[in-house]
Amino acid sequence: MAHSFVSDDRVVDALVDIDLAIGAGEFVSLVGPSGCGKTTLLNMVAGLVTPTEGQVRIGGKVVTEPSRDTAYMLARDALFPWRSALENVMLGLEVRGVPRAERRAVAQEWMQRVHLGGFERARVTELSQGMRQRVAIARTLAGSPRCILMDEPFAALDAQTRLLIQQEFLGLWARSGATVVFVTHDLQEAVALSDRVVLMGSRPGRIAKEVDIDLPRPRNMTEIQADPEWQRVYLELQDALKEETAAMRAEREEATA
Numbered sequence: 001m002a003h004s005f006v007s008d009d010r011v012v013d014a015l016v017d018i019d020l021a022i023g024a025g026e027f028v029s030l031v032g033p034s035g036c037g038k039t040t041l042l043n044m045v046a047g048l049v050t051p052t053e054g055q056v057r058i059g060g061k062v063v064t065e066p067s068r069d070t071a072y073m074l075a076r077d078a079l080f081p082w083r084s085a086l087e088n089v090m091l092g093l094e095v096r097g098v099p100r101a102e103r104r105a106v107a108q109e110w111m112q113r114v115h116l117g118g119f120e121r122a123r124v125t126e127l128s129q130g131m132r133q134r135v136a137i138a139r140t141l142a143g144s145p146r147c148i149l150m151d152e153p154f155a156a157l158d159a160q161t162r163l164l165i166q167q168e169f170l171g172l173w174a175r176s177g178a179t180v181v182f183v184t185h186d187l188q189e190a191v192a193l194s195d196r197v198v199l200m201g202s203r204p205g206r207i208a209k210e211v212d213i214d215l216p217r218p219r220n221m222t223e224i225q226a227d228p229e230w231q232r233v234y235l236e237l238q239d240a241l242k243e244e245t246a247a248m249r250a251e252r253e254e255a256t257a
């Protein structure tokens, strides 16, 4: 699979030779230097960008448009600020085609699951960043999507809150059985959360390396970095990422020289 963007008579080969199979229920992270095509790849899986070459299939079906079975969660929570927390979760259900009568009850249940019971009527602007991200998680998971796409979902959180929310998200994901494709700049996070980390390189964007993370689940986010296996994989990927970033810089300097 490949993708090129054409703008102002300029062609950007965003992705080439992408051949990636993800198993049902698998948690896969995409990491790589800025501009290597992570978001573009995610948008293709979401049905928002059509590859110029090849295709994306989910469950054997070619993706041509956004599907109800696929949920997309972004870094900034993208909630409706003037609506209540509960209404934001309900909106997610509406998009997924959940009948009106069920929406409130299901949304209320999800508010409990993300530990926001009692904040149903709070407006999003009255919530902390961490609470907003919990609402976004509830909205993402409430429609029971088969596939969850996340683009740096926890990037805006402070370190402590991030750990907590990662842990909570892992628990909810484990119960959902959904497939996750997770984009992050944070290699530590990728190794801690995933079954597999896909390292991408740039110019043009491609897959540089894939590493299976053989750490048992359930995982403890505050302790996992002490695990020798976590450290081994992290260092291996860190070296590879440094190479990709250095290669990208060198090319950029050549291009501007």
Ligand SMILES: Nc1ncnc2c1ncn2[C@@H]1O[C@H](COP(=O)(O)OP(=O)(O)OP(=O)(O)O)[C@@H](O)[C@H]1O
Binding pocket: 005, 006, 007, 012, 014, 032, 033, 034, 035, 036, 037, 038, 039, 040, 041, 205
């Ligand atoms: N709509 C677009 N039109 C033209 N070029 C685009 C478009 N979207 C992305 N690109 C280009 O495609 C390449 C990949 O962009 P993409 O946003 O997928 O990278 P990324 O890996 O998500 O980067 P970051 O880590 O900074 O979010 C970049 O060179 C970018 O400039």
Ligand SMILES: [Mg+2]
Binding pocket: 038, 039, 040, 151
């Ligand atoms: Mg991106």
